[in-house]
Structures are given as structure tokens and as C-alpha cells.
Amino acid sequence: MGQVRSFADQARDFVDRCDVVVVGSGPGGAVVAWQLAEAGRDVVLVEEGPAFQPEDFVTDGAAAIRRLLREDGLRTTRGNLRMPTMQAIALGGGSLVNSAICVRPPRATLDGWCEEFNLRASQLSDLEPHFDAVEAAIGVAATPDEVQGQRNLLFREGCRVLGIEAEPIRRNVRGCQGSGECLTGCRARAKQSTDISLVPRALECGTRVYTSAQVRRVLVRGRRAVGVSGRMVRPLTGEDGPAFRIEARAVVLAAGCIATPVLLERSALAGTSQACGRNLQFHPGVAVMGVFDSPTDPGFGATQGYHSLAFVERGYKIETFWGPPGVLAMRLPGQGLAYKENLARLRHAAVFDAIATVNRSHGRVRLRRGSLAPHLDWSLDPRDLPILADALWTLAKIFFAAGAKSILPGVAGLPEEMHSLDEARVLRTGGFRPEDLLCTGNHVFSTTRMHGDPALGVVDELGRCHGTDNLFVADSGIVPRSPSVNPMLVTMALAHRVAGGVIASV
Amino acid sequence: MGGSILLALLGLSLGFLAIRVVGGYPPPPKELRALDRREAAVFSAAIVVLFPAGGSLARSGEEADVLGHLDRFVAVLGSRNQGLIRLLVLAVEQGTLLFPAPGQGGWRRFSALSAEQRALYLASWGASRFYGRRLVFTSLRALLTMGYFSDPVVEDALGLAPRQLPRQASAADFLWPPLDEAGARQRRLRESGGLPESGLLADRAARQGLA
Numbered sequence: 001m002g003q004v005r006s007f008a009d010q011a012r013d014f015v016d017r018c019d020v021v022v023v024g025s026g027p028g029g030a031v032v033a034w035q036l037a038e039a040g041r042d043v044v045l046v047e048e049g050p051a052f053q054p055e056d057f058v059t060d061g062a063a064a065i066r067r068l069l070r071e072d073g074l075r076t077t078r079g080n081l082r083m084p085t086m087q088a089i090a091l092g093g094g095s096l097v098n099s100a101i102c103v104r105p106p107r108a109t110l111d112g113w114c115e116e117f118n119l120r121a122s123q124l125s126d127l128e129p130h131f132d133a134v135e136a137a138i139g140v141a142a143t144p145d146e147v148q149g150q151r152n153l154l155f156r157e158g159c160r161v162l163g164i165e166a167e168p169i170r171r172n173v174r175g176c177q178g179s180g181e182c183l184t185g186c187r188a189r190a191k192q193s194t195d196i197s198l199v200p201r202a203l204e205c206g207t208r209v210y211t212s213a214q215v216r217r218v219l220v221r222g223r224r225a226v227g228v229s230g231r232m233v234r235p236l237t238g239e240d241g242p243a244f245r246i247e248a249r250a251v252v253l254a255a256g257c258i259a260t261p262v263l264l265e266r267s268a269l270a271g272t273s274q275a276c277g278r279n280l281q282f283h284p285g286v287a288v289m290g291v292f293d294s295p296t297d298p299g300f301g302a303t304q305g306y307h308s309l310a311f312v313e314r315g316y317k318i319e320t321f322w323g324p325p326g327v328l329a330m331r332l333p334g335q336g337l338a339y340k341e342n343l344a345r346l347r348h349a350a351v352f353d354a355i356a357t358v359n360r361s362h363g364r365v366r367l368r369r370g371s372l373a374p375h376l377d378w379s380l381d382p383r384d385l386p387i388l389a390d391a392l393w394t395l396a397k398i399f400f401a402a403g404a405k406s407i408l409p410g411v412a413g414l415p416e417e418m419h420s421l422d423e424a425r426v427l428r429t430g431g432f433r434p435e436d437l438l439c440t441g442n443h444v445f446s447t448t449r450m451h452g453d454p455a456l457g458v459v460d461e462l463g464r465c466h467g468t469d470n471l472f473v474a475d476s477g478i479v480p481r482s483p484s485v486n487p488m489l490v491t492m493a494l495a496h497r498v499a500g501g502v503i504a505s506v
Numbered sequence: 507m508g509g510s511i512l513l514a515l516l517g518l519s520l521g522f523l524a525i526r527v528v529g530g531y532p533p534p535p536k537e538l539r540a541l542d543r544r545e546a547a548v549f550s551a552a553i554v555v556l557f558p559a560g561g562s563l564a565r566s567g568e569e570a571d572v573l574g575h576l577d578r579f580v581a582v583l584g585s586r587n588q589g590l591i592r593l594l595v596l597a598v599e600q601g602t603l604l605f606p607a608p609g610q611g612g613w614r615r616f617s618a619l620s621a622e623q624r625a626l627y628l629a630s631w632g633a634s635r636f637y638g639r640r641l642v643f644t645s646l647r648a649l650l651t652m653g654y655f656s657d658p659v660v661e662d663a664l665g666l667a668p669r670q671l672p673r674q675a676s677a678a679d680f681l682w683p684p685l686d687e688a689g690a691r692q693r694r695l696r697e698s699g700g701l702p703e704s705g706l707l708a709d710r711a712a713r714q715g716l717a
Contacts, residue, residue: 006683051682054675059668062579062652072583074590082641091682179671189676196678203681211683235685238584299666325666326655330648335632336625337561343654344563347665373586412640435637 002037002203006050007212010232013243016208018044019506021228021248023215023263026093027488028475028495029254030194030202031134035499037205041506044246045207046228048214048255049090050235051195057185061324064184067236068097071373077441079363079379080434083284085441087256091211092195094256098488099182099304100171100191101319102140104131105483105490106312117480118452119461130493137201138172138192138492147178149301151350154292155320156306158402166308169319172197173302180322182303213244216372218251218267218471225251225471250470250506252463254495257444257477258365262374264448264458264465265367273458273466276448280363280378281482283443286388287321287353288395289331290404295347298322311394312484315387316356318394323351331408331438333416352398354391355442357482358384365447378441380434388437389430396424410438443487448477450494463498470505474498526615527600536574540581545592548599549573549650551617555624556650563663570657572650579653591649597642598631605630605639 022033025047033045058064065073069086076082088097110124148156148168159166177188189196203209215230227248232241253260261270261277270276307319322328325346332342363378392409396418399407406419409427413436418424451457454466459478465471474495476487483490527544534546541549550573557567567573580591599616606612607619607627616624631643654660661667 004681004683008683050685052685053679053682056685060652060656062575062649062656066579066582072587074583074587081637177669177671179669181668187671187674189674189679195682196676200678200681236582295665297665299669324652324655325661325664326652327648329651329655330644335556335628335647336558339556340558340561340563343651344561344664371586413635 002205002207002209004203004209004211006210007232007234007241010242010244015245015247016044017247018042018208019248020044020250020252020502021046021246022252022254023228024093024254024256024259024475025091025194025199025209026088026254026256026475027095027194027492029093029252030095030198031492031495032252032254032474032499032502033202033207034137034198034205035496036502037202037207039503041503043202043207044248045199045202045209046213046215046230046246047091047093047209047211048233049088049093050212051091052096052185054187054189057181057187059181059184059187059324061184061326064324068185075376077282077363077376077378079377081380081437081439083282083378083439083441085282085376085444087258087444090195091199091209092193095172095191095193095488096185096195097183100173100193101304101307101486102135102138102170102172102489103309103485105485106309108313109482109484113480117450117457119450119480120452122450122461127490127493127497130496131489134489134492134496138194138197139174140170140172140489141174142168142170143173143176143302143305144168147176147302148305149178149180149298150296151298151322152301152305152320154290154296154350154402155352155398158398158400159308161401162397164308164398165310166306169302169304169307171302176302178301180299180301180303183323210244212241214372215255215263216266218253218263218269219245219247220267220269220468220471223467223469225468227251250472250502252472252474252498252502254473254475256475257447258374258376260473260475260477261365261447261458262367262372266372269465269468269471273454275451275456276458277365278362279446279449280365280376280444281361281446282358282378282441283355283482283487284358284361284380284388284437284439285353285355285442286392286437286439287331287351287410288392288399289328289349289351289408289410290399290402291345291406291408292348292350292403293405296350298347298349309485311354311391312357314390315358316354316391317485318352318354318391318398321351321353331410333408350399352395354388354395355486356384356387356391357484358387359482360384380437380439382434385430385432385434388439389427389432393424393428396427397421400424412436443476445476445479445483445487446481448473448475449480450478451480462501463494464501472498472502527596531617534573538573538577540588541573541577544599545595546573546577547617548595549576551619551624552598552628552646553650555621555628556647557654563660565657565660565663567650567654570654570660572653572657575653575656576649579649594642594645598646601631601642602627
């Protein structure tokens with residue numbers, strides 16, 4: 001059995017030594033730590049956030065985002081629109097606050113990577129064993145009907161009427177209670193986030209886990225990474241504590257697509273590739289709220305229980321969605337009594353969203369001067385707007401097919417509420433600007449992308465940083481381009497492969 | 507001579523601006539941790555307009571203590587985000603200089619406008635084609651709305667209160683230290699002869715059974 005050390009356990013500066021230090025306990029880092037530990041390596045897993053337990057989760061939206069997310073949950077992109085984007089700061093990382101969606105990217109997407117990014121073995125058939133291993137480890141299964149709830153079933157009904165193929169979402173959830181609280185932390189502990197699935201397995205094999213430990217620098221000697229250094233930080237306040245240094249024979253960075261390039265830049269390692277921090281990509285998400293005559297009981301049902309992959313080739317995936325009501329209410333129009341009347345309609349509402357593959361829209365992560373936080377420069381390329389317009393139109397059609405009385409598309413300059421498909425047709429024609437959309441920055445990737453050419457990518461196919469012998473990256477940053485679907489599973493599969501490379505080298 | 511007049515005018519302008527920005531704010535209605543009297547006045551003025559009493563959802567923003575929620579929220583934010591929220595307040599309060607509210611005296615500070623003028627003024631920000639103005643309105647309304655929803659009475663009235671759920675700990679939860687307490691739960695449980703290994707192994711067996 002390994003050992004867990006938290007902020008409260010470390011009164012003074014300390015040094016630890018191991019075979020491999022893994023930075024970050026989210027989907028990527030947890031897979032690597034688990035695999036290395038099971039292969040008998042001496043592993044230290046370092047996580048900046050604290051461990052949250054069921055009693056620590058709060059359902060109040062504002063309080064939850066402040067406790068669980070970086071930059072108090074108020075992080076946004078800078079560019080032609082201010083798009084909110086979230087990154088967890090907790091043991092389990094993003095897996096603690098996402099909707100647990102586990103989808104394999106379509107064959108066409110993965111098979112295109114090899115040619116485009118000068119890779120040799122990243123087709124679906126190459127990655128299938130890694131998908132299989134990860135899915136088995138975290139218990140992926142289709143969302144059962146009993147916990148779909150009315151809002152998810154309305155999506156199914158709308159798709160059925162229109163002849164659109166749709167399916168229950170496969171998730172790493174066991175015993176879902178349908179509380180719709182995935183984003184604020186699963187009080188029922190049904191979601192198999194990595195803090196209760198893979199990290200304990202690593203711990204069982206002897207891994208030492210440091211929580212509330214913020215890595216600030218990768219230590220390097222020539223081409224070799226020799227460890228990491230940083231400080232313990234008090235949970236929830238970030239106040240500095242004792243310093244630490246972990247010496248290791250190999251270093252794996254899995255701090256997330258935003259934090260990893262920042263860490264490389266702080267460690268003067270960004271120069272190993274011109275591409276470090278560049279190629280920042282999102283799946284911008286647009287959502288439509290539908291209002292029905294009958295109550296939808298939106299408080300019950302899986303957060304995201306149903307989706308359709310029928311439009312992936314057109315550049316988007318559509319799915320159901322629910323979140324803290326105070327956050328969802330932002331898209332309702334009006335103020336004063338009219339606004340309050342709109343709030344009262346939430347119990348008759350459902351929300352469907354689309355995540356878009358916008359390959360023309362790139363950005364960059366940069367270190368913010370005097371801070372450990374990043375600048376996220378990213379703009380939505382106007383040439384990608386037709387994809388989002390098409391997605392909004394499709395969502396509108398599904399709502400009206402499911403019997404919605406009206407929809408709220410959340411596009412500035414268009415009617416706030418539309419009562420018929422005919423009225424919604426304006427969505428299809430587009431004609432709006434990027435900043436007119438109420439977008440959220442779902443799914444971040446590619447800032448340390450794998451590429452066969454060191455000038456164009458940060459890591460090779462096994463996650464090793466170009467120009468180094470033993471520094472690896474294993475988070476969504478290495479995904480070379482949009483996987484067309486929710487990226488957690490492909491990140492975990494790639495991390496599983498990276499782990500194999502690390503095991504071979506240490 | 508001309509220079510002296512210019513200097514006097516400059517001094518008068520600065521004096522006017524200083525009074526406009528900081529002068530004449532009443533004490534806040536309650537003791538606050540983070541918001542000063544100026545910020546409290548601006549938020550209170552916006553709360554009255556956004557969440558008045560009445561309608562099918564009767565509870566007002568004042569009754570829901572949206573101001574208190576905002577104060578608690580701002581108090582625990584990092585300094586950069588606190589600064590951004592203060593900038594937001596300044597933009598709303600002094601924006602009347604650039605975008606006066608309709609009606610007489612529409613250039614007065616936002617918090618000094620009549621309720622009707624405040625509503626029209628905020629509506630014009632929300633409907634603006636200028637993204638920055640719209641963003642200010644959206645951010646302000648989002649902050650206040652999250653505060654409104656943090657009131658359990660509002661959630662109950664909307665039928666959106668969190669469902670009663672047993673907070674179930676996973677066996678793995680017993681491995682982790684508590685958030686705000688010294689010492690690791692793991693150690694405590696070991697000392698009391700409690701779970702860890704057996705619980706974890708049982709959990710794993712169940713997981714493998716599922717897989």
C-alpha cells in the first residue's frame with residue numbers, strides 16, 4: 001500500500017525520490033500512474049488540488065465552481081469572444097467535474113491523424129487495445145433508461161421523429177441516481193472519477209500520492225528531466241506552504257492541456273518545440289433551451305444521458321445537457337418580473353447542446369506575467385460559423401419535433417425566443433458574428449500535440465517530448481486535433497500507450 | 507492667464523470625477539466582508555431592478571439576500587477576479603457618462619437613477635450590438651442570478667431544489683485526507699482499525715465484476 005500526503009501532513013520542506021513522477025491525477029495522469037505502479041515502478045503522483053469527498057460537494061453553482069475549478073471558475077478565452085472554459089483543481093482532475101462521457105472517436109477521424117501529423121501507429125486499430133483496457137478499468141456502460149429522466153427522453157423522441165440515429169451515452173458511471181449533478185461533483189459517488197477508480201489502484205501498488213502539491217518547475221540536466229519542484233498549497237485558498245523536490249528517472253506531465261505548456265514554458269523547456277502552447281483548440285459548445293407545455297422535471301435525470309453522432313461528419317456532435325439552474329438561467333432573456341417569469345419556466349425546460357469541431361479556429365496558451373495562470377488567446381474563425389449555425393438549426397428541429405412550445409437559441413441579434421420551426425429558420429442561414437453566440441469552451445486539446453516533425457509538434461507518438469530523453473506528456477494536449485467527440489476516452493487511451501513507453505524506458 | 511483657467515477647469519473636472527466616483531454613498535444595509543459601500547450600492551440598485559418582488563415567483567432579490575451571497579462570493583475570490591468584478595461595478599455605475607439612461611438626469615450614476623431608468627439603462631446594455639457592453643450586462647446578470655438561485659426558498663419555489671440523496675462514500679474516499687482538517691483520514695482509519703485495504707479491495711472486486 002502506498003501513502004497519501006496532504007497539505008496538513010507537510011510541516012516543512014521535503015525531498016522524495018522515485019522511478020517516475022507523474023504530475024496531475026486527471027484522466028491522463030491517473031492512467032499513467034496506475035499502469036506504471038502495476039508494472040512495479042516506484043511512482044510518485046503529484047496533484048495540485050485537494051481530494052474532495054461526497055460531503056464536500058455543494059450544489060450551489062457559484063460556490064461549486066469556485067471550489068472545484070481553477071481561477072475561481074471564471075477563466076475565459078481572450079479573442080473575438082470571451083468564452084468561459086473550465087479546468088478542475090482537484091484529485092481526479094477533469095474526471096471529477098465532467099459528465100463522464102466515454103466515446104471512441106470515429107474511425108475516419110483517427111485514421112486521418114497518421115497522414116496529417118506524420119504518425120505511424122495512431123489509427124483506430126492501433127489504439128483499440130488501449131481503449132479496451134481503459135474502458136474495462138473505469139467501468140464504461142450505457143446510461144440506463146431508468147435514470148434518463150424526461151429531458152433526455154425528449155431528445156430521444158425528437159431524434160426518433162426526425163429519423164436521426166441517437167443512443168444512450170456510454171459513461172464511466174456505476175449506480176447513477178439521476179441527480180444531474182455531474183458538474184458540481186457526484187454526491188452519490190456513482191461517477192467513477194479517477195480519484196475513486198484508478199488512483200486507488202495505483203496507491204494499492206505502492207504509489208505515493210501528494211495532494212495540494214503545486215509543481216512549478218521541471219528540473220532538467222541536458223536532455224534529461226531529473227525531477228520536479230514546487231510548493232504545497234493550502235486547499236481552496238492556494239496559500240503557499242513548504243517547498244518540495246521530487247527526483248525521478250523519468251517525468252510525466254499530465255497537468256492538463258492548459259497547465260502543461262505553461263509548466264514547460266516556466267521550466268524553459270518550451271524551446272524544445274516551437275509548437276509548445278500553440279494549436280490551442282476547443283470544441284466550442286452552443287446550446288438551445290426548449291420550453292414545453294408540461295413540466296420536464298429537469299432536476300431528475302443523468303446530466304448528459306443521450307447523444308447522436310449522426311452529424312460528426314458535418315462537424316458537430318449533439319447531446320443533452322443539464323447543469324446548475326443558476327448557470328443555465330443565464331441564457332433566459334429579460335429582467336425584472338419578465339425575467340423571473342422566465343426563470344419559473346425552467347421546470348418546463350430541457351437543454352440540448354452541440355460540440356463543434358472547428359479546425360480553422362486555433363489559439364495559444366501563454367504564461368501570464370507574474371502569475372502561474374495562463375493567457376488563453378483563441379478566436380472563433382468566422383469560416384467555422386456555418387458549422388455552429390447548422391448545429392443550432394438541427395437542435396431547433398429536434399426540439400420542435402419533440403413537441404417544444406418554443407426555443408431559446410441564445411444568439412444576440414436574433415429573436416430571444418422562437419415559437420415555430422419557421423421562425424427558427426434564421427438560425428440555419430447564420431448571418432451572425434462569433435461574438436453573437438453564447439459559447440462555452442468545452443474540451444481543450446492540442447497545445448502539446450504529437451507530431452512526427454519536432455518543428456510542428458511537442459511530443460512524439462509515445463508522448464516523449466522532442467529533444468528530451470525521458471520527459472513525457474500524457475494529457476489532452478497531445479491529442480493532435482479535434483477527436484470529433486468528447487476527448488476524455490481518447491486522452492486516456494493515449495495515456496495508456498504513453499505509459500507503455502515510459503515502462504520500457506525506466 | 508489662459509493657462510490658469512485651463513488648470514482651474516482641469517481641477518474642477520477632477521474634483522467632479524472624484525466626487526462622482528466615491529462621494530455620497532450610504533452605508534451598506536448590512537455588514538459586508540468584501541464589498542465596499544459603493545459596490546454594495548451598485549449591486550443593490552441592480553438587484554432591485556432584476557429581481558423585484560411579485561410575479562408568480564414572489565421572492566425578491568432582497569429577500570433572497572443576493573447582496574449577501576455576492577459579498578461572500580467576492581470575499582473568497584483571488585485578487586485578479588476581485589479586481590475584474592470591481593471593474594464591472596465601475597463600468598455599470600459610471601457608464602451613464604457614455605451611455606446616458608433615458609429621461610431627465612440620465613447621466614447620473616447608475617445607483618442614483620430611478621428604478622425605471624435603471625431598467626431601461628440595463629436593457630440597453632443587454633441589447634447592445636457592442637460586444638463589450640453586452641458582456642458587462644451578461645456578467646452582471648449572471649452574478650446576480652447565481653446569487654438568487656443560492657437561496658433555497660427560490661430553488662424550492664422553482665421546483666429545482668437538489669434532490670435528497672444519501673451522500674455515499676466510495677471505499678476509496680477513506681483513503682483521502684479531509685479537505686479542511688489536519689491529518690490524513692487514511693491514518694485516522696488505520697489507527698482506529700478501520701477500512702482502507704479491505705474496503706478498497708472489496709470495491710475493486712465489485713468493479714471487476716461489473717466489467
